[in-house]
Amino acid sequence: MTAMASSRVLILNRSYQPVQVARVQRAFGLLYSGAAQALDENFQAFDFKSWSELSARAHDDTISTSQLVLRVPRILVLQTYDKLPRTRVRFSRQNIYLRDNFTCQYCAKRFVRQKLNLDHVVPRSQGGRTTWENVVCSCVRCNLTKGGRTPQQANMKLLKKPKRPSWHSLMPILGQVPYKEWLPFIDPVAASYWNTELES
Numbered sequence: 001m002t003a004m005a006s007s008r009v010l011i012l013n014r015s016y017q018p019v020q021v022a023r024v025q026r027a028f029g030l031l032y033s034g035a036a037q038a039l040d041e042n043f044q045a046f047d048f049k050s051w052s053e054l055s056a057r058a059h060d061d062t063i064s065t066s067q068l069v070l071r072v073p074r075i076l077v078l079q080t081y082d083k084l085p086r087t088r089v090r091f092s093r094q095n096i097y098l099r100d101n102f103t104c105q106y107c108a109k110r111f112v113r114q115k116l117n118l119d120h121v122v123p124r125s126q127g128g129r130t131t132w133e134n135v136v137c138s139c140v141r142c143n144l145t146k147g148g149r150t151p152q153q154a155n156m157k158l159l160k161k162p163k164r165p166s167w168h169s170l171m172p173i174l175g176q177v178p179y180k181e182w183l184p185f186i187d188p189v190a191a192s193y194w195n196t197e198l199e200s
């Protein structure tokens with residue numbers, strides 16, 4: 001009846017957008033202090049007191065204090081804005097490949113890692129910077145064709161405008177979604193389903 005060491009709690013901001021993944025102890029700190037509420041499997045919100053009154057029986061992930069057995073929540077929602085900083089994605093080769101889904105951003109074909117390069121959209125020789133907004137995944141062939149030119153100069157078209165990814169947009173690709181309860185908030189399709197304004 002103890003929390004699995006690997007248990008993680010997804011932290012959402014007040015707009016139900018993921019901002020962090022926390023360890024159990026940290027999550028209970030937020031819940032206990034009132035900074036956050038816990039969501040159950042029906043996405044109903046509970047404060048610490050009402051959460052502690054939920055039965056922990058028949059639940060496989062719990063923690064025990066001297067007086068209580070508590071369910072480990074899968075999701076918390078912050079009650080105030082900007083309590084936690086958003087987790088940032090490291091600007092790395094691997095994460096650029098992941099963002100671009102191992103797809104050449106010029107010919108739109110998927111390649112194995114070894115056949116891919118990083119391309120500066122605006123070449124460094126023309127003042128292009130090494131940033132999320134100016135570096136894309138490119139196959140060796142397109143990279144050579146483009147050379148030291150901008151896409152416009154080389155008459156090549158980018159698949160999409162590169163931008164900084166959010167860490168949770170990379171999670172499904174990385175296979176790091178340990179609980180099904182997280183999916184509505186992380187999976188881009190499901191997230192847009194939940195967040196799109198409905199027509200009356």
Ligand SMILES: [Zn+2]
Pocket residue numbers: 104105106107108109138139140141142143
């Ligand atoms: Zn290509």
